[in-house]
Amino acid sequence: xxxxxxxxxxxxxxxxxxxxxxxxxxxxxxxxxxxxxxxxxxxxxxxxxxxxxxxxxxxxxxxxxxxxxxxxxxxxxxxxxxxxxxxxxxxxxxxxxxxxxxxxxxxxxxxxxxxxxxxxxxxxxxxxxxxxxxxxxxxxxxxxxxxxxxxxxxxxxxxxxxxxxxxxxxxxxxxxxxxxxxxxxxxxxxxxxxxxxxxxxxxxxxxxxxxxxxxxxxxxxxxxxxxxxxxxxxxxxxxxxxxxxxxxxxxxxxxxxxxxxxxxxxxxxxxxxxxxxxxxxxxxxxxxxxxxxxxxxxxxxxxxxxxxxxxxxxxxxxxxxxxxxxxxxxxxxxxxxxxxxxxxxxxxxxxxxxxxxxxx
Amino acid sequence: xxxxxxxxxxxxxxxxxxxxxxxxxxxxxxxxxxxxxxxxxxxxxxxxxxxxxxxxxxxxxxxxxxxxxxxxxxxxxxxxxxxxxxxxxxxxxxxxxxxxxxxxxxxxxxxxxxxxxxxxxxxxxxxxxxxxxxxxxxxxxxxxxxxxxxxxxxxxxxxxxxxxxxxxxxxxxxxxxxxxxxxxxxxxxxxxxxxxxxxxxxxxxxxxxxxxxxxxxxxxxxxxxxxxxxxxxxxxxxxxxxxxxxxxxxxxxxxxxxxxxxxxxxxxxxxxxxxxxxxxxxxxxxxxxxxxxxxxxxxxxxxxxxxxxxxxxxxxxxxxxxxxxxxxxxxxxxxxxxxxxxxxxxxxxxxxxxxxxxxxxxxxxxxxxxxxxxxxxxxxxxxxxx
Numbered sequence: 001x002x003x004x005x006x007x008x009x010x011x012x013x014x015x016x017x018x019x020x021x022x023x024x025x026x027x028x029x030x031x032x033x034x035x036x037x038x039x040x041x042x043x044x045x046x047x048x049x050x051x052x053x054x055x056x057x058x059x060x061x062x063x064x065x066x067x068x069x070x071x072x073x074x075x076x077x078x079x080x081x082x083x084x085x086x087x088x089x090x091x092x093x094x095x096x097x098x099x100x101x102x103x104x105x106x107x108x109x110x111x112x113x114x115x116x117x118x119x120x121x122x123x124x125x126x127x128x129x130x131x132x133x134x135x136x137x138x139x140x141x142x143x144x145x146x147x148x149x150x151x152x153x154x155x156x157x158x159x160x161x162x163x164x165x166x167x168x169x170x171x172x173x174x175x176x177x178x179x180x181x182x183x184x185x186x187x188x189x190x191x192x193x194x195x196x197x198x199x200x201x202x203x204x205x206x207x208x209x210x211x212x213x214x215x216x217x218x219x220x221x222x223x224x225x226x227x228x229x230x231x232x233x234x235x236x237x238x239x240x241x242x243x244x245x246x247x248x249x250x251x252x253x254x255x256x257x258x259x260x261x262x263x264x265x266x267x268x269x270x271x272x273x274x275x276x277x278x279x280x281x282x283x284x285x286x287x288x289x290x291x292x293x294x295x296x297x298x299x300x301x302x303x304x305x306x307x308x309x310x311x312x313x314x315x316x317x318x319x320x321x322x323x324x325x326x327x328x329x330x331x332x333x334x335x336x337x338x339x340x341x342x343x344x345x346x347x348x349x350x351x352x353x354x355x356x357x358x359x360x
Numbered sequence: 361x362x363x364x365x366x367x368x369x370x371x372x373x374x375x376x377x378x379x380x381x382x383x384x385x386x387x388x389x390x391x392x393x394x395x396x397x398x399x400x401x402x403x404x405x406x407x408x409x410x411x412x413x414x415x416x417x418x419x420x421x422x423x424x425x426x427x428x429x430x431x432x433x434x435x436x437x438x439x440x441x442x443x444x445x446x447x448x449x450x451x452x453x454x455x456x457x458x459x460x461x462x463x464x465x466x467x468x469x470x471x472x473x474x475x476x477x478x479x480x481x482x483x484x485x486x487x488x489x490x491x492x493x494x495x496x497x498x499x500x501x502x503x504x505x506x507x508x509x510x511x512x513x514x515x516x517x518x519x520x521x522x523x524x525x526x527x528x529x530x531x532x533x534x535x536x537x538x539x540x541x542x543x544x545x546x547x548x549x550x551x552x553x554x555x556x557x558x559x560x561x562x563x564x565x566x567x568x569x570x571x572x573x574x575x576x577x578x579x580x581x582x583x584x585x586x587x588x589x590x591x592x593x594x595x596x597x598x599x600x601x602x603x604x605x606x607x608x609x610x611x612x613x614x615x616x617x618x619x620x621x622x623x624x625x626x627x628x629x630x631x632x633x634x635x636x637x638x639x640x641x642x643x644x645x646x647x648x649x650x651x652x653x654x655x656x657x658x659x660x661x662x663x664x665x666x667x668x669x670x671x672x673x674x675x676x677x678x679x680x681x682x683x684x685x686x687x688x689x690x691x692x693x694x695x696x697x698x699x700x701x702x703x704x705x706x707x708x709x710x711x712x713x714x715x716x717x718x719x720x721x722x723x724x725x726x727x728x729x730x731x732x733x734x735x736x737x738x739x740x741x742x743x744x745x746x
């Protein structure tokens with residue numbers, strides 16, 4: 001392992017033209033599988049539960065339909081002409097097609113075609129935030145006025161695996177544009193990546209594999225703390241400068257622990273900690289957490305968001321809410337409203353909805 | 361015969377060292393031990409290791425470790441006897457010095473579990489059973505312990521929490537050992553609530569796998585540097601005894617014959633009686649093995665070993681303190697490094713350097729390293745010299 005060079009302020013990603021979030025939108029499918037249902041089937045009800053319940057997509061839902069829902073919510077908040085979007089990028093690890101983009105369908109559905117970039121992004125759970133960094137670059141360079149980045153997943157959990165308790169569904173869409181139009185400015189971002197094989201799914205494999213406890217210390221905790229620390233150091237900020245923080249959330253414990261390690265309180269992460277009630281939404285996890293925060297944030301609030309994607313890397317964002325947020329809150333369904341829209345299912349229905357029964 | 365002394369000791373923290381390789385772990389322990397000895401130059405290296413072939417795809421650890429430690433050129437081999445590999449390597453080092461063929465021997469035990477995870481580790485550990493007749497039928501080392509423990513509980517009519525004293529004692533002692541994997545004392549309720557992993561073996565009856573390395577430098581007393589700074593600790597006696605590999609070949613499931621033989625022979629060699637032993641580092645890979653070792657060594661009558669844990673006799677202030685630095689349960693089961701960790705820990709006790717876990721005026725320590733269900737038992741008696 002090579003020793004990274006010390007970080008300086010020049011390592012921050014900061015566009016020439018200040019940029020920010022013009023609109024945001026969340027989406028969570030309505031079905032919920034309680035973790036105790038998974039435990040009932042696989043462990044006789046024994047053992048600790050990593051979350052309360054997870055969101056499960058319905059039979060007619062996938063990353064494309066869910067991305068469209070979130071994108072429409074973002075458009076509703078932004079109130080812009082869709083033809084002005086010069087990029088529609090969707091990050092996910094459950095794109096319905098191996099070849100054929102999710103993003104063209106989403107762009108078509110919201111009316112952004114044909115004068116636009118469109119592509120699918122893959123970096124495990126940080127594909128969406130990577131697209132967000134790219135959108136910052138596209139807008140910040142002046143090449144585009146608006147760009148959309150979506151993080152959305154219908155996560156795959158092998159039946160009986162520890163991940164089956166948490167592998168949820170949901171995500172969020174963001175429209176990046178000039179800072180002066182934004183409901184929150186993105187002051188800077190910083191990414192920290194290494195080759196760390198903690199979790200993967202090879203082509204033609206149905207379910208991902210993971211390195212058990214290896215996914216903790218050398219993967220999740222290391223990358224998030226390194227990215228967050230470097231960002232705050234370069235930005236000259238500390239945990240006390242942020243009203244809110246959002247961390248990637250594969251289970252309830254990890255984001256709580258990493259928040260503590262970095263010096264953030266449980267109050268600071270509370271509105272963005274959605275994993276206990278919707279599960280791990282993978283590429284959507286940090287991004288939908290941020291929608292939960294934006295739904296309650298006030299002008300002047302500063303937010304730290306740090307994603308984590310296996311393989312591995314973290315994107316950290318330094319965000320400041322503007323006075324334009326308040327009027328855009330009510331233009332679309334809030335994240336908590338989606339969470340409250342809840343139909344509980346049992347393991348059998350889950351097996352049917354997720355196509356886990358092999359009929360032939 | 362001249363005294364064979366432990367001139368240098370070194371150990372790494374036991375635990376999950378995802379970012380540290382096998383060779384690096386070994387080197388860290390070696391460096392500490394060589395420095396501790398005042399810079400003695402080893403002429404031979406004995407590496408205790410159990411699983412590198414399966415978990416790290418690495419054989420030939422003698423040359424690898426010698427080379428990485430800057431000792432290229434010296435005699436260097438691996439000694440393998442499953443969980444007793446470390447004890448067996450120590451014995452080879454002792455024999456080499458005792459024979460007069462080697463003046464300074466380096467013994468390092470090293471194990472790196474975390475190059476693989478989950479079933480791969482279980483499969484690798486199971487190679488220490490009788491592969492054709494046990495592992496191939498689905499038997500794991502934990503299942504072996506479960507069969508023996510079930511029989512023990514049945515024969516001697518034990519309560520469900522009969523073994524809890526072993527884990528409670530180990531964790532209390534682990535709290536005082538900065539090299540232990542787990543440094544938190546536990547209450548009996550934690551044991552009572554623990555999940556079963558192979559009934560009746562619960563999570564707290566089984567020692568956790570841990571990466572780690574420990575090293576000792578052995579030499580003859582007269583070869584020590586003049587300004588040698590530590591109280592002298594010698595190996596007063598040692599023995600290595602074997603039993604059937606497969607459980608089904610045992611005459612009696614509840615007697616660790618190899619422990620009985622090795623303890624007896626080591627005591628005879630040291631010319632002391634069992635009553636003179638001040639503390640006992642047993643091989644508590646499973647709490648049932650600790651109970652059976654106490655019985656086979658002679659500290660308890662047959663069927664009574666568990667009571668020494670239940671009544672506090674094995675605590676630091678008890679009649680026969682055991683697992684004084686946490687044992688395998690709290691320090692961690694460091695595979696083929698375990699026997700060398702025991703030697704380092706016993707040397708710390710006898711030097712008076714065991715910190716909060718120090719046993720007062722200890723003179724003799726018995727250390728015992730087991731391979732499987734005592735298919736191999738290696739005993740050494742360490743003595744603080746006057």
